[in-house]
Amino acid sequence: MSTDDGEVRLPERIRDFELVKSVRTPIRLRYDYRPSAAAASYLWAYSERRIVGHRSPVDGAVFIPPRGVDPRFGVATFEEVELPDTGHIGNFCITHLPIPGREGLEVPYVSAWIHLDGASVGFLGLVRGCHTGEVRIGMRVRAVWKPDDELAATAENIMHWEPTGEPDVPISRSGNQAFQGPSQGMS
Amino acid sequence: MASRLTAVLGIGQTKYESARNDVSIAGLVREAAHRALADADLSWGDVDAVVIGKAPDFFEGVMMPELYLADVLGCVGKPILRVHTAGSVGGSTALVAASLIQAGIHRRVLTVGFEKQSESNATWALSLPQPFSVSVNAGAGGYFSPIIRRYMERSGAPKLIGCMVAYKDRRNALLNPYAHLHQHDLTFDKVVEAPMLWDPIRYSETCPSSDGACALIIGDELAGDTSSTPVAWIHGAAMRSEPNNFPGRDEVNPRASQDCAIDVFRQAGITNPRVEIDAVEIYVPFSWYEPMWLESLGFAERDEGWRMVEDGSTCLDGGDLPVNCSGGVLSSNPIGASGMIRFAEAALQVRGMAGEHQVDGARRALGHAYGGGAQYFAMWVVGSNKP
C-alpha cells in the first residue's frame, strides 16, 4: 500500500471507511519481589522503629537505604549501622503536582533529601509541620512515625519529617557536601 | 589503527506534536527514516545496518521494539541494535551507530531515536515504585529542581535567569518548523507569571511531552566525499557514566559530565570551546540547566554560566555562542529522540542547513545529551570540514 514517496494509498473499496484512530490494550503484569537479605533486614528494623544502614568496607561511608553495594567501588556492603531518626535537609523541592497513586497528598508539598545524622547520603522523604516557604537547606528535622500498632516492615512507617527547631546545619556542610571523602565530584 | 572518518549524510525529523494520531509507532519512525534517506539522497538498499534507541520499553508497553520495527526500517536481513541509556539515549544511539562506521564494519548506517508519548504513560512509568521503597517524587522535575536550587544558591544567580532561557528557547522554536511548541504570543512576563510546578521551576520552564522521531544516516569517508548534499564530519564522540546518589557527589556539576566534555574536546583538538565552537545544542529539559551545563562543559567558569544567559551570549541574534537555536528540549521532547535531535541539530548547523535558525558561518558545533540522575552523558563535536 505504500509507495516510494512514503505516502500510503488505500485500496478503493476501503477508502471511505472510518479510520481506526487508536487501539487500547490494557496490560496487567504481576511481579512478586523477594527482598534481598540486606533489604529484609532493613525493612524488619523499620517495624521496630529502627533505621538501619550499611557501612562501606572501603572508607566507612554509611548508606541509607542500604543498597547492598558501595556504588563508587562496586563492592558489597555488609556491616549494619543503626542510625537516629534525626538529620537535616540536604536539598528539597516544593511540588505543585500530585503523585500518581497518592492522590490524598495535599499539594503543594515538600519532598526533601533527608540526610540522617551519621549517614553519608540522603534519601527522599516528605516534609511537613511548617509552611512550605519556611523549608531551608540545612534545616534540622526528625521523623514522624506511624503509631506503634500500625508499624509494618516498610519504610512507610515514617509518614514524614518535621522541623525540630534546632539551629540549621550550615549550607557548606549540608547534604552531599557534608561528606569529606575520596569521591568529591570537583577535582 | 585510528578511528575511520565518519560523516552525517542525512537528517530526517518528524514534526514534534503532543500526539501524532495519524501514524502508528512504525509509521512515525518510518517517516523520519524516509526523510533522512531523502536528505542523504540514498535509498533503503544503501543502508547496511540500523541502530535504534528510545526511552524505557514501559513507556509504550512494547518490549524490545527493534523486533517489531525491523520490517518498517528496511532491516530484514540486516543487523539491528537497540540502545537504552535513559534520557541520553538519543545521543548514545547516534554514537553506537557512528562506531560501526568508525570501526570499518559498515559503510552506511541508519539510526533512529523516537518516542510516541501519546501512546505511553510516561508519568506512570517514571513513578513505578522501586520495590520496598516509598514513592515521593512526581516526575523528573521533582528530581532536578533541588539540584537547580543548589546551583542558584551557590552561584548567586539572579532569580529570573531560568525564565530568560525558557523565553529564548521558545522564541527560537518559532524558527524551527519541526519544533513542538510554537508559542507565537509568548512574552517574557508570561514566562515569569506561569504557575510553579517544582519550585523553582515553573510550568513555562519545563519541557513538553512530545511524539516524534529523529533519524540520521551516518556514513564513511567515501560516502561523505561523494555526497551530493553537505555533510557534517564527526570530530569527537564520547560517553561517560557514573552512579547516582553516592557520598560527596557533586550533583550540580557531575564529574561524568566534565570528563565527557574534556574527552570529546580533546578528540576534536579543541582547547578553547567558547571560541572554537560556533553553536551548541545541549540537553536542557529544565531552563536552569543551560547555565549549569555551560559551566560543566567548560564554556564558562564555575558559578559564571548564568552571565552568558544574562548578557545574551547564548542568543541566536548577536550571541557569540548560540545555544539551542532549534528551541531545544524545552520546545520539543520525545524522550527517546531528544538526544539525537541535539546531535542532529548540531550537524544541521555545520552543514549550513538549519534554515531560519542557522547560526551564520557555523563550522563546528557540539551536540549533547544526558540521562538518568544526571549520570549518563553522550556528546559529539561535528564540523563542516574533515577533522
Next chain:
Amino acid sequence: MTDMTEVQLMVRLLEAARSSIGLEQADIGFTCSGSSDFLAGQAFSFVQTLDAVGAFPPISESHVEMDGAFAFYEAWVKLQIGEIDTALVYSYGKSSPGSIRDVLALQFDPYYVAPLWPPSDAVIALQARQLLEFGIVSLEGLAEIAVRSQRNAVGNPNAVRASSTVTVCDILAEEVVTDPLRPSDLAAEADGGCAVVLATGSRARDLCDRPAWIRGIDHRIDTQALGVRDLSTVPSVVAAAQLAGAMEDRIDLAELHSLSTSQEALLLREIGLGSEIEINPSGGALAGNTLMAAGLMRIAEAADRISKGEADRALAHATSGPCLQQNLICVLEGA
C-alpha cells in the same frame, strides 16, 4: 530463583571476571551491558545495576535493552576502532518475579498481535508443529536433544536442569504442556548473570594464556510477522553464520541459544552442524535459560572451553525475538 538483587548478583560476577585476569574497573576501556526492564518490572532498571560496576571515577559505558550477546557485539565494535584495548560486558536477568510467558507477548506488534497475548511457549510450539509436519524433526529426535542437554548439564554448576540418567523414554513419558512440546522440550528458566572481559592483540596475550579469539561475528534479523516467515527456516542465522565465516574451517563445538529442542534441531540444520560436532556441552539454554543473558552465556561457555584447551574452534549463537527472529553468530578460535 535467587533472593539476591541483580546488583548483588553482578557485584560478584564482575569482580570475578576482572580479578581473574588481574584487572580493576579503571583498567577497562569500555563497559557495555544488556538487560530488560520488563524482567525487572521497573523502568530504567539498568541504572541501579550500574552500582555493581564501581563506575567512579566515571567510565565509558553503554547499555542495550537486549541479550548481553548484543552488548558483547557493541563492545567488540568499540575495540575494533582501536582506541581502547579492553572491554567489559555483562548481562543478567531475574525472570522469577514476573511471568515470562506473558511478558514476551509484548514483544509483538502492539496494534495487531500483542493484544492477543500469545504466550511464549505457544509461539515456540507453533514453530515446532511446523517442523514436525514438514518432517524436519520427530518427537523422538526432540527427546534426544532434551536428553543430551540434561546429561551435558551435569557438569555445569550453573545449570538448573541436569540428569545423568534421563532417557528418551522418560522425556516421551512427560505430559505434553504446549502441544507438541513437553516440559523438557522447553528451556528451564533461571535467574542469573554473566560477565565477560574482551581484550585486543598483545593485551589479550598478556592477560590470558590462551585467549578465545573472535575470528568472526555477525548478526541479522528476520521479519517479526510469524505468518510472513517460513518458520521452518532461519534466514538470519544462515546469513549471520556465513558472514561470520562459521563454516570456513572445522568446528569442534557449538553453543546454541535454543529455547526449545525444536529450535535446536532447526538451528543445527540451518547452520549445517553435523553430528561430529559437540553441541551444547554446557547443556545450553535448555538447561538454564537466564533471559537476557543466555546468549552471552553461550559465548562465555564456548570461550571458556577454548581457553581450557578443550576445543580449538567454536561457534556460539545468540537469539532474540519470537521463533528465532534475530540471530548472532560468534566464531571463536584458540590458536
